[in-house]
Amino acid sequence: MNPAAVVTGLGTTAPETVVTNEMVARGLDTSDEWIRTRTGIRERRVVTSGTATSDLAVDAGRNALKSAGLDEVGALVLATTTPDHPCPATAPTVAYGLGLGEIPAFDVSAVCSGFLYGLASGAGLIAAGVADTVLVVAAEAFTTIIDPTDRNTAPIFGDGAGAVVLRAGKTSEAGALLGLDLHSNGSMAELIMTPAGGSRQRSSGRVAEPHEHFMGMQGRTVFVNAVMKMEQSSRTALAATGWETGDVDWLIGHQANARILSAVAERLEIPAERAYINLDRYGNTAGASIPLALGGAADEGLLTAGHRVLLTAFGGGATWGAVTLRWPEIVPVV
């Protein structure tokens, strides 16, 4: 039987600069009150000039390796929506920055579901015998693709990174990834899209308007689909694990909007207090939000060894999915 992928270390990082709702609302037709009540966000961390995604990824990766007690791994997967450059991938830069040698390293592009796709990719590398240990990093300098004058996105997003180390093991061990359920639907691609900078715009011969380099989002439609798909995928991952929704100790969902997380919890009949939320402090950090939430919940002593955890996300692509695991005995470095 192929080896299972077992979480054996967790690290996170966030930029030091805090931007409050009041600061975002300056010069924008919005308010602290609207942002708080419609999203749950109070403040977010943002990168300052000169900090790129790989810088955050190296910090989170170093913390995860420290948490795992390792100084080398067999492969690195980086989930990001905001690579340092359109070409090449950022993962090799991260592996180099961590001094990991000439290991396989590649990017995964699944926006807010990126961490779940990264976990599945890491598990695949282990099952295929490519590596016995994989560093899975999700890092986003997301505010670099946000138009500060767009009230549909500027109040929502923030920057940060999180990483886990996966190792080959058995499904019976705590930390093993159990139910993995992933999906996509490209008919929803335009709901979350950066129009310029890719081959569609470049091959047209048309020079992009500056604002086309920013990401646009049809928030309401994303909201409705996110609730529906996260519920569906969670049920599939739970069924594959042999767990009922009532067995879940922690629902750690993509931190997009507190109202989305409550709606998913309610539909799954998981009590609201078992749905962890830290988006009030970080905003929506896209792919990085789930590992940042895992780090927060563990660091606050809420998530402890043996807890049954359900991870779920929905995001650009559209992509979505869910993963289950029993939380291992690890000390996160946050």
Ligand code: UT7
């Ligand atoms: O992370 C990847 C996936 N992303 C998400 O999951 C985000 C999902 N979407 C959301 O979180 C929410 O849709 C938003 C927070 C983006 C928007 O909240 P909403 O409750 O869906 O607002 P809405 O777009 O339905 O607009 C409601 C009202 C409208 O006014 P009227 O027509 O009721 O008078 C909007 O014009 O709120 C207005 N509005 C705003 N007002 C102040 C929309 N955005 C803002 C704003 N400030 N920033």
